[in-house]
Amino acid sequence: MADPPVPGEFDEVDEAVGQEWETETTPYERVREVISYTYTPVSAPTVAEQARTSPKTARKHLNTLEDEGFVTAETGEKGTQYSRSRESLVVEQAADILARLSIEELVDRIEELRNRVTAFREEYGVDSPEKLAVERANRALAGSGAADPIDPEERREWQRTRRNLAFANAALAIANAERFVGGDSRPTDENALPQ
Amino acid sequence: MGSGHDQGESHTLRGPPDRPVLIAIRDLVDDTEPLATAALDDFLDPQTLEVSFDDGLCDAERARIDVQWTTRNDYKFHYTDSNEVDLRWGKHPHDSDYENVTGFEHYHPPPDATSNPTEVEKSCITQSTPQLVTRAVLKLWRTAYHADSLVPLNAGSNPP
Numbered sequence: 001m002a003d004p005p006v007p008g009e010f011d012e013v014d015e016a017v018g019q020e021w022e023t024e025t026t027p028y029e030r031v032r033e034v035i036s037y038t039y040t041p042v043s044a045p046t047v048a049e050q051a052r053t054s055p056k057t058a059r060k061h062l063n064t065l066e067d068e069g070f071v072t073a074e075t076g077e078k079g080t081q082y083s084r085s086r087e088s089l090v091v092e093q094a095a096d097i098l099a100r101l102s103i104e105e106l107v108d109r110i111e112e113l114r115n116r117v118t119a120f121r122e123e124y125g126v127d128s129p130e131k132l133a134v135e136r137a138n139r140a141l142a143g144s145g146a147a148d149p150i151d152p153e154e155r156r157e158w159q160r161t162r163r164n165l166a167f168a169n170a171a172l173a174i175a176n177a178e179r180f181v182g183g184d185s186r187p188t189d190e191n192a193l194p195q
Numbered sequence: 196m197g198s199g200h201d202q203g204e205s206h207t208l209r210g211p212p213d214r215p216v217l218i219a220i221r222d223l224v225d226d227t228e229p230l231a232t233a234a235l236d237d238f239l240d241p242q243t244l245e246v247s248f249d250d251g252l253c254d255a256e257r258a259r260i261d262v263q264w265t266t267r268n269d270y271k272f273h274y275t276d277s278n279e280v281d282l283r284w285g286k287h288p289h290d291s292d293y294e295n296v297t298g299f300e301h302y303h304p305p306p307d308a309t310s311n312p313t314e315v316e317k318s319c320i321t322q323s324t325p326q327l328v329t330r331a332v333l334k335l336w337r338t339a340y341h342a343d344s345l346v347p348l349n350a351g352s353n354p355p
Contacts, residue, residue: 007337013351014322017330033326037216039266050324093215100238109239152207156265157242160211163266164240167214 018052027053031061035071041081094171106172113165120158128162129155208287210267216325217244220262223326228333230340231260251276252339260332264325269299272332273308274348281308282348284318284332302349319351 010016021030030051038047048058062082065071072085097106126132132150217235221244224233230249235241244262251258255276263271269287274280283303293301293315300318303309320331338347347353 006341007334007353009355010334010353013319013331013334014327017322017327017334021327021330034324037213037219037268037325089215096218097239113240156207156211160242161240163211164214168239 022052027051027057028061028064031058032065032070035062035065035082035084038083041072041074041083043079043081047082090167090170091174093167094174097168097171098175101171103172103175106168106175110165110168110172113161113168116161117158117165120154120161124150129158206287206289206292208263208265208267208269208271210265210269212242213264213266214241216264217241217262220244220264220325220329223329224333227330228337231333248336250340251278252280252336252345253343254278255280260336262329268323268325270325270328272328274336280306280345282306282345283308284320284328284349286318286323286328289315304349305345316349319349 025033030053031047034047034051044059044062045055047062048055051058059080062071062073066073066082070085070088071082073080073082075081101109120129121127124132126135129150132155136150214235221233221235224231224244224246228248231246232249233244233246236243236245242263244264246260246262248258248260250256252274255278258274258276261271261273261275271283271285271287273283281303282305284300285303286300288299289296289301292312294313296315296317298317298321300321302316302318304314304316309315319335320328322328322331335348335351338353339345
């Protein structure tokens with residue numbers, strides 16, 4: 001087992017890691033990395049600051065990434081704002097899932113995640129954690145008894161499972177579609193695919 | 196603090212765990228730190244990225260850092276080792292409970308990662324992206340590892 005490299009001197013860890021990242025990557029790679037996990041739209045200068053490059057360079061790369069379908073751009077009152085394309089994120093996660101799980105495993109896990117989401121819906125009597133928050137707030141305003149709040153960790157678990165179920169469903173849909181759009185159909189997993 | 200707004204609620208990470216980010220952190224750890232192996236606690240529906248170290252800090256033989264990261268960029272990096280030393284870097288709202296912390300970034304110091312409002316410290320990590328926060332944690336870990344001391348973990352510097 002190799003020892004970790006001995007770290008050099010540094011004054012501030014924030015600046016040290018920022019400089020290392022800048023040395024090891026191109027501006028394009030940094031802009032792509034920053035926008036990868038930006039789900040709420042931001043301006044090009046905001047991306048530029050995080051990606052350690054100029055607003056002009058950031059804008060150029062963001063526009064290229066928009067052409068490639070990796071980024072969504074919206075122009076409104078605040079100028080052009082950028083975020084990660086949801087479609088691109090879903091496709092990326094689906095590909096990651098399909099690279100690791102067999103169709104049988106995926107079908108089993110989807111059923112399990114779906115059951116967990118259904119159990120949350122039944123437990124709280126609403127379709128989503130967002131609806132639950134609205135319903136609880138209304139009840140509190142109406143003064144109709146003490147609304148027993150959902151445990152915040154449980155709410156996050158509900159949101160998490162729902163989101164990852166969406167990625168898993170996309171993976172299965174892609175695997176399903178791929179059987180029929182190519183020349184040869186895949187010989188295996190025929191029975192595991194629910195139609 | 197107001198009634199019906201206990202520390203549990205106000206100190207919760209905002210947003211659900213973000214699988215895409217946990218995967219990116221996993222790959223970065225595996226590429227960067229020879230002593231570490233990172234794995235999602237559940238491949239499809241992960242809550243935590245578990246980073247296992249083949250050696251611990253000071254005289255601990257093994258260690259682990261559990262990483263949580265949410266869709267709203269709140270996080271926790273919790274270190275624990277075979278000597279039962281715990282500490283944690285975090286970023287999330289805390290209702291100004293932590294007297295020495297102005298922003299959301301903070302540090303729960305060893306040996307028990309205390310949440311005592313007077314003992315939680317300002318974090319030396321104020322970067323906000325998964326890439327840079329993870330690099331900072333790994334750099335601080337390495338610095339502490341070579342110094343045989345927990346002090347560098349929130350000192351944020353490695354003087355000559």
